[in-house]
Amino acid sequence: MALPLAHIGHWLWVFYVIPILIVIAGIIRSTRAEKKREREEAEGKKPR
Amino acid sequence: MIFDLPEAHALVAKQDLPIPAWLFAWAASIVLIASFFALAAAWRKPQFEEESWRPSAAWLTTVLRSWPLQVLCGGLGVFLLGVGIYSAIHGTEAPDRNFAITFFFVTAWIGFPFASALLGNVFPIFNPWRAIARVAGRAHSLVARRRMPHLAYPEKLGRWPAAAGLLGFVWLEVVYGSSGGVAVGLEPHAAGVAACVYSVYTLTMMALFGTDVWCSRGEIFSVYFGMFSQLAPFGLKDGRIGRRRPLAAATHWATTVPGSTAVVIASIASTSFDGAEDGAYKQGLAHVGSWIEGLGVGPLATIRITDSLFMAATVLAVAGVYLLGVKGMRSVPGAPAFRTLTRGFAHSLIPIALAYLVAHYFSLFVYQEQAQFTYLFSDPLGTSTTDLFGTAEYGIDFNALTPNIIWYVQVAALLVGHVVGLTLAHDRALVYWPDYRRASRSQYWMLAVMVAFTCFGLYLLSVGGA
Numbered sequence: 001m002a003l004p005l006a007h008i009g010h011w012l013w014v015f016y017v018i019p020i021l022i023v024i025a026g027i028i029r030s031t032r033a034e035k036k037r038e039r040e041e042a043e044g045k046k047p048r
Numbered sequence: 049m050i051f052d053l054p055e056a057h058a059l060v061a062k063q064d065l066p067i068p069a070w071l072f073a074w075a076a077s078i079v080l081i082a083s084f085f086a087l088a089a090a091w092r093k094p095q096f097e098e099e100s101w102r103p104s105a106a107w108l109t110t111v112l113r114s115w116p117l118q119v120l121c122g123g124l125g126v127f128l129l130g131v132g133i134y135s136a137i138h139g140t141e142a143p144d145r146n147f148a149i150t151f152f153f154v155t156a157w158i159g160f161p162f163a164s165a166l167l168g169n170v171f172p173i174f175n176p177w178r179a180i181a182r183v184a185g186r187a188h189s190l191v192a193r194r195r196m197p198h199l200a201y202p203e204k205l206g207r208w209p210a211a212a213g214l215l216g217f218v219w220l221e222v223v224y225g226s227s228g229g230v231a232v233g234l235e236p237h238a239a240g241v242a243a244c245v246y247s248v249y250t251l252t253m254m255a256l257f258g259t260d261v262w263c264s265r266g267e268i269f270s271v272y273f274g275m276f277s278q279l280a281p282f283g284l285k286d287g288r289i290g291r292r293r294p295l296a297a298a299t300h301w302a303t304t305v306p307g308s309t310a311v312v313i314a315s316i317a318s319t320s321f322d323g324a325e326d327g328a329y330k331q332g333l334a335h336v337g338s339w340i341e342g343l344g345v346g347p348l349a350t351i352r353i354t355d356s357l358f359m360a361a362t363v364l365a366v367a368g369v370y371l372l373g374v375k376g377m378r379s380v381p382g383a384p385a386f387r388t389l390t391r392g393f394a395h396s397l398i399p400i401a402l403a404y405l406v407a408h409y410f411s412l413f414v415y416q417e418q419a420q421f422t423y424l425f426s427d428p429l430g431t432s433t434t435d436l437f438g439t440a441e442y443g444i445d446f447n448a449l450t451p452n453i454i455w456y457v458q459v460a461a462l463l464v465g466h467v468v469g470l471t472l473a474h475d476r477a478l479v480y481w482p483d484y485r486r487a488s489r490s491q492y493w494m495l496a497v498m499v500a501f502t503c504f505g506l507y508l509l510s511v512g513g514a
Contacts, residue, residue: 012070012510012511013507015068015073016073016507017503018074019073019077020503023495023496026492027493027496030489030492031379034489
């Protein structure tokens with residue numbers, strides 16, 4: 001059975017956007033992890 | 049095969065590639081990400097802040113800066129400008145048969161960036177307006193027995209006139225010229241008139257502000273070609289030709305002169321628009337054009353208004369992506385001011401501008417230069433009545449490059465350009481953030497910018513029209 005993909009060509013641009021989205025997702029994840037680590041380090045240095 | 053998808057209405061790529069074109073974008077992105085991590089791990093001190101300039105042999109400076117060579121090359125520039133203007137105004141209206149169009153928009157416009165990036169700033173010696181202005185200035189000094197007085201150039205303007213002129217030049221070529229299936233569709237007569245107007249404008253500005261000042265700030269071609277020359281390993285210092293670390297001269301090109309960022313943004317955006325007009329933007333242009341024509345605007349004005357809107361949108365989009373990257377860098381502790389970052393990292397876009405130029409135009413350059421050095425030189429007016437060098441009947445060998453070779457060169461150019469750009473950005477980050485870990489963190493966003501420009505460039509090239 002043939003897949004109904006006759007108009008997939010209109011959506012080829014999505015394949016070019018995917019790497020950008022992956023990089024941005026990685027940046028957001030990495031930035032959040034670093035901010036969380038800095039916050040934990042700052043809380044660990046605070047006097048009880 | 050999962051990738052063998054029927055495409056009912058999509059544009060079909062002309063290449064016969066072993067893998068889909070979009071996979072090249074993914075591969076290029078992976079290379080950029082790997083380069084980023086390699087730089088973060090191994091590049092911990094700035095390497096490009098110093099040019100490490102060393103003078104070349106004295107005879108080289110003596111020969112290349114001698115007045116006979118200056119007169120010869122300047123005279124050649126003036127002669128070719130004159131031939132171009134004459135051919136444009138009195139020659140055939142067929143753009144591909146008229147000397148002027150290929151000479152102005154291919155040989156000079158594409159040839160000088162390539163030559164400048166390899167050999168240094170070679171344009172000044174051939175600059176026809178500089179040659180005329182210097183002769184006029186010398187004549188004035190002899191007659192008036194004093195140097196021609198000049199106005200002080202408003203430094204706040206910086207290179208903004210050149211940036212605006214660069215967009216105007218591309219607008220003239222791509223928007224005003226009606227593309228009729230030839231390499232450059234602008235009517236020769238319009239190009240000739242534009243060349244005359246630009247000559248009057250440039251010589252007036254040189255008289256007002258001084259030749260060297262105008263060439264360094266406002267003269268479109270001097271600034272544009274000079275930008276690419278910053279990448280070259282050869283340069284001029286205190287009147288002496290010498291060698292320097294490649295890329296190093298670019299690091300200070302944009303930091304102090306306003307409008308420099310605009311010049312490099314304009315370069316990337318205008319090349320992108322030229323590539324997108326017949327490909328990625330085609331449907332969008334048709335939709336917007338229909339809407340504008342529905343308002344009662346004539347067909348030619350509709351095309352020009354629509355193209356102008358899309359060109360402006362492309363400039364804003366390219367600038368927006370870059371400024372988003374700068375804003376992202378601002379989020380890292382210890383970041384300098386936004387304006388400092390904007391100017392401080394602009395030079396990292398110069399290799400990208402060159403990569404876009406190579407990717408979009410190198411095949412055009414290879415084909416059209418065959419015409420330039422055969423039938424266009426022999427029959428510059430294109431009237432089939434002259435054959436100055438016996439090559440008027442020659443043609444273009446379109447088999448010189450296969451579609452696959454063109455695609456691979458385009459991919460390689462974009463990849464190398466963006467890796468070099470990433471390297472320059474990382475190197476500058478180490479100046480603003482001496483802690484290499486913070487510097488690397490600041491470059492996450494420039495990595496996103498580079499991946500975005502790479503994927504965008506490959507997308508434009510893959511959908512044709514490039």
